[in-house]
Amino acid sequence: MLTQAPRGTRDVLPTESYRWQYIEGKMRAAAALAGYREVRTPVFEHTELFARGVGDTTDIVQKEMYTFQDKGNRSITLKPEGTAGAARCFLESNLYADALPCKMYYLNAPIFRYEAPQNGRLREHHQFGLECFGAPEATADAELILLAFRLLSELGIQNLSVNINSIGCPNCRPKYHGMLKDYLADRVEHLCEDCKNRFERNPLRVLDCKKPGCQAQVKDAPSMLDVLCDDCKAHFEQLQACLDAAGVPYRINSRIVRGLDYYTKTVFELITTTKDGNLTVCGGGRYDHLVEQLGGPDLPAVGFGMGLERVLMLLDAEGIQIPEPAHYEVFVTYMGDHRIQAFHLVESLRNQGIRADMDHCGRSLKAQFKYANKTGAPISATIGDEEAENGTVKLKNMATREECTVPVEEAGARILEMRKDEE
Ligand code: ATP
Ligand code: MG
Numbered sequence: 001m002l003t004q005a006p007r008g009t010r011d012v013l014p015t016e017s018y019r020w021q022y023i024e025g026k027m028r029a030a031a032a033l034a035g036y037r038e039v040r041t042p043v044f045e046h047t048e049l050f051a052r053g054v055g056d057t058t059d060i061v062q063k064e065m066y067t068f069q070d071k072g073n074r075s076i077t078l079k080p081e082g083t084a085g086a087a088r089c090f091l092e093s094n095l096y097a098d099a100l101p102c103k104m105y106y107l108n109a110p111i112f113r114y115e116a117p118q119n120g121r122l123r124e125h126h127q128f129g130l131e132c133f134g135a136p137e138a139t140a141d142a143e144l145i146l147l148a149f150r151l152l153s154e155l156g157i158q159n160l161s162v163n164i165n166s167i168g169c170p171n172c173r174p175k176y177h178g179m180l181k182d183y184l185a186d187r188v189e190h191l192c193e194d195c196k197n198r199f200e201r202n203p204l205r206v207l208d209c210k211k212p213g214c215q216a217q218v219k220d221a222p223s224m225l226d227v228l229c230d231d232c233k234a235h236f237e238q239l240q241a242c243l244d245a246a247g248v249p250y251r252i253n254s255r256i257v258r259g260l261d262y263y264t265k266t267v268f269e270l271i272t273t274t275k276d277g278n279l280t281v282c283g284g285g286r287y288d289h290l291v292e293q294l295g296g297p298d299l300p301a302v303g304f305g306m307g308l309e310r311v312l313m314l315l316d317a318e319g320i321q322i323p324e325p326a327h328y329e330v331f332v333t334y335m336g337d338h339r340i341q342a343f344h345l346v347e348s349l350r351n352q353g354i355r356a357d358m359d360h361c362g363r364s365l366k367a368q369f370k371y372a373n374k375t376g377a378p379i380s381a382t383i384g385d386e387e388a389e390n391g392t393v394k395l396k397n398m399a400t401r402e403e404c405t406v407p408v409e410e411a412g413a414r415i416l417e418m419r420k421d422e423e
Helices: 017-033 047-053 059-065 083-092 137-156 175-186 193-201 202-206 212-215 230-246 309-317 336-353 367-375 385-390 408-422
Strands: 044-046 068-070 075-078 102-110 122-135 160-166 264-274 278-287 301-307 330-335 356-358 379-383 394-395 405-406
Touching: 017 102, 017 122, 017 137, 017 309, 044 083, 047 059, 047 075, 047 083, 083 102, 083 122, 083 301, 122 137, 122 309, 137 160, 137 230, 137 264, 137 278, 137 301, 160 230, 175 202, 193 202, 230 264, 264 301, 264 309, 278 309, 301 309, 301 330, 330 336, 330 367, 336 356, 336 379, 336 385, 336 408, 367 379, 379 385, 379 408, 385 394, 394 408, 405 408
Parallel strands: 330 356, 330 379
Antiparallel strands: 044 075, 068 075, 102 122, 122 301, 160 264, 264 278, 278 301, 379 394, 394 405
16 A cells, blocks of 8 residues: 555656656647636635536536545535636636636646546546636637647647537527437436436436447437527537638537536537547537636636646657657766765756766766766766866767866866757
């Protein structure tokens, strides 16, 4: 137990964190390009926020939340998704009083869901999410879809399929609920246990079930798109016009409904095909009534969430190499007595912005070189007896084996020159 992380969690090791930093950098840049600024909200919130925001009938609220009583007897839940917390923050800080829309993103936000761990499904995962509050126009929906598409394409992910749908609004959806319920009524005995429950509470969710048996049952179900009200229909047409104008290929997929209650009108998923089947890497949509439902003004909003683990998984699956920065630029090696000079040199190099290190484990000179090689440092800087006596240091290009001896105070400048030559 002691040396085993809880099931469904994953460490990011020091040797692999550069991969995360790489995609995080691209994500920040993608968000900034469209005017989204970062928001950071707590990892836990009052349970009520999710029950109210995400919806009592969702799998998330019914089965998947990490909920506990804190010492003050409050019911607390670890964030099972990012939107409700962002909306709470938007309201609490009166951000709606500023000029709208209010565009925000969160990066690397830990998300907790008690799900059955499997490939691409963890109990703690991390999301890049964007929320745009106060924008009713479909241009905002399209902007988000394009942002996600551009980001994933730039990262090199291929076979991306943009799936869009509209699930209507409180005006037109009840009619569809009725139609879907009628359709499912004859088939309910063939649905999984969860879907039998969903049939009673929220039939739309049956469309979202990933079990092949249920998917077969809903194959010929009526489509929400046939019963959209004029407003929702016009909105969906606008969205398509924007995507057409941008030339991004997309698919209208009336089976996409998303697992959360707060969605209205647009819902979308970016799906890739892997050898293990389809994988949704990004999902989002419009939630025009969430803010009001949380006690705020009646303000429309739209957003998406993208799983970082899934992005990394896809990069792996497609064999896309992420450039690994050299751990050190310089490794300082020294002979027995000259530890303090070596230490001084390392610190002076660091003061000049050069990534440097030395042995801290009492290795022999030979073992220091071996270790230096292992770190991949392109340059070594050695202080032997002669160098110590003359106040010099011997620099060596580890790849070409070229050497030169320079006064110790010039070492930094010389290394920077060598760095330039490499570039
Ligand atoms: P799925 O349909 O795969 O269960 P979801 O609809 O529950 O996904 P969202 O709540 O929309 O997913 O979350 C947004 C994104 O977060 C997903 O598209 C996916 O990339 C990622 N994600 C969701 N759940 C997990 C999980 N358990 N482990 C890893 N990544 C996840
Ligand atoms: Mg899910």
